[in-house]
Amino acid sequence: MTVDVKVPTLGESVTEATVATWFKQPGDTVAADEMLCELETDKVTVEVPAPAAGTLGEIVAQEGDTVGVDALLATIQEGEGEAPKPAPKAEAKADVKPSGAAKPSGEGKAVDVMVPALGESVTEATVATWFKSVGDTVEADEMLCELETDKVSVEVPAPAAGTLTELLAQEGDTVAAGGKLAILTTGDSAVAAPKAVDPKPAPDAGKEEIEEAKANVAAKGGAAKGDVEDAPSAKKLMAEKGLTSDQVTGSGRDGRVMKEDVMKAATAATSAPAPAASAPRAPVAAGDDAREERVKMTRLRQTIAKRLKDSQNTAAMLTTYNEVDMKAVMDLRSEYKDLFLKKHGVKLGFMSFFTKACVHALREVPEVNAEIDGTDVVYKNYVHMGIAAGTPQGLVVPVIRDADAMSFAEIEKAIAEKGAAARDGKLSMADMQGGTFTISNGGVYGSLMSSPILNPPQSGILGMHKIQDRPMVVGGEIVIRPMMYLALSYDHRIVDGKGAVTFLVRVKEALEDPRRLLMDL
Template sequence: MSTEIKAPIFPESVAEGTVATWHKKPGEACERDELIVDIETDKVVLEVVAPADGVIEEIIKDEGDTVESGEVVGKFKEGAAASGGSAKTSSEDSQEEQKGGPAGSESKSEASNEKSSGGEAILSPAARKLADENDVDPNAVQGTGKDGRVTKEDVQKHIESGGKKADEAPSVSSAPATSEVPTADISAGERAEKRVPMTRLRASIAKRLVSAQQNAAMLTTFNEVNMKPVMELRKQYKDSFEKRHGIKLGFMSFFAKAATEALKRFPAVNASIDGNDMVYHGYQDIGVAVSTDRGLVVPVVRDVDGLGLADIEKKIVEYGTKAKNGKLGIEEMTGGTFTITNGGIFGSLISTPILNPPQTAILGMHKIQERPMAVNGQVEILPMMYLALSYDHRMIDGKEAVQFLVAIKEMIEDPTRILLDV
């Protein structure tokens, strides 16, 4: 029985997606609930799994194609056995029909002889797109697909192996077959470039960041915090903390709790702007920026005020793992009243974080570095961290921003303040 493979139903905030990766090829067997295709939106990667045991009968939307919510991307044949790759994509069928007749044995014979008889190489749409983007001569690529068809993987291997680009490949008429010029000499000194389409996630990030800079009266205030008290507290209790809660005690949970207390004191920093309205939130949902290969994502730890340090650490680890594996759901990244980003894990000493709209402020943590500090008239070497608070001046006055940052500094330098709420 043949069934349609459809893109997931996107949330209202997501207009369309892109077919990111087909994990199964036409004719390839797959088991029930096995991942067959990834659909990338501007927020998350959505997975489509096999509805039952069977094979991929047809691929309608190739990698890189745009799809709408619920749109058919392929066909699945339930209960069928693997056919050794005999099934074809609809785009391949249409190509063969254009080459001269129906997609039958006659067109297959013509396709198999086309490249060897001096005609152009046969490329799948995804392979053609990759070849065009990287200026690769299709005739220089060795096809491994059915009937000598050039697949996307063939083009990728050709690029990675330093294959010639279209304007570098000698034509049949201009280069003699007996040329004695070594291949190494042809590519010697080549200044290689690689053009890769921006993913929907990175494009969305870029759009939001540019919008934040253009539409907000954004500025940043800085301070520095002595990390010694928190580091000593962490050193003293890290073993017992991990034994009791099954999670390591990090620094982010301290900053999340300190930020929560500061947000309760300065509601404007916990607010957001909606058109001409200022929305004040009576809860603290803190987004924690996580860097992944696909781009920066900000999962939200909700109701931080009611969570303990262990609960916060567990949530951060859970979100970090999901983010790296592309498993974050849209609901886990929506909302949020305040954001914390930690560039210190990459060695950043100081930076100016960009707002995460519609939020009105974002806290930037940085690298902990020992510096000589004057303490009670004496010079001491202390582990210091620069803190940066970027905020929207339309909503937050400079006085509030500075006082908010000072409140976080005081609570980190004396963690008992968090417990006593002073």
């Protein structure tokens, strides 16, 4: 049976795309949901998965062709279909394997370890850490390596049980979505190829030479350091803090280093501050260089730096300020927090009040919830609220979709789930895309006042700050009130001063009298 591969929905107002790359060719065997090709629009990159398992037949749209929504891209013969061409993986192995390398023997079958889908608009990643080495036995779904993209870390599981026989991408290498990472051989008779061991043994090296080379890698801090693997989150944090496993005492099973161990070691360690990367490096006094350490920026940190600077360079950013008396919200929260927790199973925090207040204000000032697309202004009749969160890896902004249609409890649950995923490095690309407005809470770190930077292409971001008791004049008398400064940064190209001030005043009014939210006032 022939199954059509068609252009998927490309997003709001996007009607056509260009075929960028085909990852499969006619005659190739494909699995259901395996990525076939990549399309590029003027905004994002879209991956096209196989709608069924079978053999790829005719490719109708070639690379470089422009196609519309629902257009035919290719066909798939379900089941056995046509006789497949020689497997590309065999060719790839022949190209990269040195002469004399040992080949899998017996009944073993070679299985490719592929780069998984990295998310919309993400086409490449960096191999951060290999948790297995050539010759290691792996179980199905056991984690083999960790990839780092511009925004998230992606874990790559073993597609089958067997022996890891070849690494095609080393730590630090950049790999494309859909590319090959390694080859493993199923069965017990697999013999490891020496290619992935660094330093490389001689082409005719036996098992002893391979093990010796692996030991050398371990001595240099490589992945093959023994039977006890440090936690992935600990490895990433050690790289950020400039620590080695020798400097951290593991508290996990068999001495496994955990994330908490790295935090303790980093707190205890004293290090010189890193020089600014954007300015010429100042001369270093004699002897100071020995007390410095240089750590490569993660892809996430590089992307944060680039996006924030691009935001400043592109938008006409301006910030307006106000202050809000938090007594009404604090009293309401104190009165109902126990009942709220008992009924909904989640704590009542301040973020749901601020989210509701912003949704209320965005209805009155819709340009703050809009974005500029070329010479058009795109107004959003929905609110996908971004909640900025700090993590050990850097700032991320998970998105609460359709926050305008959510209750207080639904908002609190969504924020708790996204926050936990952010801290654990489990956010997907979809979790951080499509936001229309952002709230950033610097108050949790003690910030009294700041000017948040826009999260492009959004036109507004609200900065929350520390709640601090201050003397205020209420009804002609001086009283102590829990006050918070609010800051709205906005794109002056689309939002006028009147609209920005009105938005912030509406947020202030809704928080100082939460009954307005119920009455839609």
